[in-house]
Amino acid sequence: MFDAIRGAILDHRLAPGTKLREVSLAELFGVSRAVVRSVLARLGHAHLVELRPHRGAAVATPSLEESRQVFEARRAVEEALVAKVARSAEARDVARLREWVASEQAAYARGDERDGVRRSVDFHRRLAALAGNAVLARYLDELVSRTPLIALAHRGSAPAPCGCEDHLALVDAIAARDESRAAALMRAHIGHLEAALNLRPRTPPQSLAEVFGRAPAGR
Amino acid sequence: MFDAIRGAILDHRLAPGTKLREVSLAELFGVSRAVVRSVLARLGHAHLVELRPHRGAAVATPSLEESRQVFEARRAVEEALVAKVARSAEARDVARLREWVASEQAAYARGDERDGVRRSVDFHRRLAALAGNAVLARYLDELVSRTPLIALAHRGSAPAPCGCEDHLALVDAIAARDESRAAALMRAHIGHLEAALNLRPRTPPQSLAEVFGRAPAGR
DNA sequence: CCAGATCATCTTGTCAACAATGTGGATATG
DNA sequence: CATATCCACATTGTTGACAAGATGATCTGG
Numbered sequence A, B: 001m002f003d004a005i006r007g008a009i010l011d012h013r014l015a016p017g018t019k020l021r022e023v024s025l026a027e028l029f030g031v032s033r034a035v036v037r038s039v040l041a042r043l044g045h046a047h048l049v050e051l052r053p054h055r056g057a058a059v060a061t062p063s064l065e066e067s068r069q070v071f072e073a074r075r076a077v078e079e080a081l082v083a084k085v086a087r088s089a090e091a092r093d094v095a096r097l098r099e100w101v102a103s104e105q106a107a108y109a110r111g112d113e114r115d116g117v118r119r120s121v122d123f124h125r126r127l128a129a130l131a132g133n134a135v136l137a138r139y140l141d142e143l144v145s146r147t148p149l150i151a152l153a154h155r156g157s158a159p160a161p162c163g164c165e166d167h168l169a170l171v172d173a174i175a176a177r178d179e180s181r182a183a184a185l186m187r188a189h190i191g192h193l194e195a196a197l198n199l200r201p202r203t204p205p206q207s208l209a210e211v212f213g214r215a216p217a218g219r
Numbered sequence C: 001c002c003a004g005a006t007c008a009t010c011t012t013g014t015c016a017a018c019a020a021t022g023t024g025g026a027t028a029t030g
Numbered sequence D: 001c002a003t004a005t006c007c008a009c010a011t012t013g014t015t016g017a018c019a020a021g022a023t024g025a026t027c028t029g030g
Helices: A001-011 A023-031 A033-045 A064-088 A091-109 A113-131 A132-155 A164-175 A180-194 A208-212 B002-010 B022-029 B035-047 B064-088 B089-107 B112-131 B134-154 B164-175 B179-195 B207-214
Strands: A049-052 A056-059 B049-052 B056-059
Touching: A001 A033, A001 A132, A023 A033, A033 A056, A033 B035, A064 A113, A064 A132, A064 A164, A064 A180, A064 B064, A064 B134, A091 A113, A091 A164, A113 A132, A113 A164, A132 B002, A132 B064, A132 B134, A164 A180, B002 B035, B002 B134, B035 B049, B035 B056, B064 B112, B064 B134, B064 B164, B064 B179, B089 B112, B089 B164, B112 B134, B112 B164, B112 B207, B164 B179
Parallel strands: none
Antiparallel strands: A049 A056, B049 B056
């Protein structure tokens, strides 16, 4: 059930802000409200739903500031992870990573963008797994899980797929055991992701005059 | 109630491995089992208690590998945090940090080690708060919360207080806006913490022969 | 005397009902 | 006519009891 709701949010089948009423979910999944409550608590802790006391649960709508902080956290975590992988990865691991990037490219090449994006995200997870640090890997998992929600809430126009070229370059740096280059590439890659999401304020101090297209004195 | 149990674990009043039975806690705090269950779930997510299905909750006993991963994660997170603080901190913030370190030193000087350790930990939290990234700050909070448990489970001999000199040097680097020096100092500082905990395997493949002081053929 | 299986007991997981709180609409009033 | 208040409804938070699973002792057989 947790995975079902999580998947629905990640696949953009549940829009941000959608209220998640306990009774509806309970009868929908054929379970009691208690377990629904438990699942919602877990989703809340993963920041996929927002829980406000006495006011129910809703699919999270990450603010711009929050989104930027998530990307900044990704930079910190993934730089450390990729550096460690570059330090310790074996040839077989590198080969598997390369295969995976190829499968990404294949997915995009045949036009299956959904599968491509999923594989691109999984690339980051696999990289994290190779680092052999469960703590950082879990943080990364949480952060990448929040990313689709951010994309939906603040995307400009493009669907923003993970650039495969970046991934390929990363694998090359890892294969060359070039720790610092790998970290720099990762930093750049996450910068690309963030830029592709058009994460600038959508007109942040969005004045009312601008919205209604008239001067404040007008009336 | 969450804070009560959390505090008890952090203050070493609840030893690792202690079983936390739901009914006991329920009648102890005068609440229902449902809320106990919710609290335990939260503690489990914070990795302060270990939750095994149908087998109850117990105060977590972090393994050596896990402990090392926590410190590695702290390096990644805190380096990023301190670098950002060095980039953006204002003079007033730096002054307050300096005051805080002074209060640490005062606590140690008057022999109040418990208060000193608490203030030392809080130094890291305050630093995190100054960085202005709620995501990373929360990760840091989780990581430092796990540290006392690690200390209790694997400490060598010393109680391992946070070295105030390290903190002072960090503040100096921040004041000088020297991002890379601050990061390096932080890395070193966490290294000191880890070393002080004597986190090497306590004799990890601890052979039985070693334990009983006789050769395996002996009998 | 020891090993394995059985059963009582305890603990956790789940459920349905009760109480408390927030929400929206209808009503009264300046 | 706009605003503030009150009330009914809906939703969440909490409680107690029931069912499923695990733990440990007892009992039987070798």
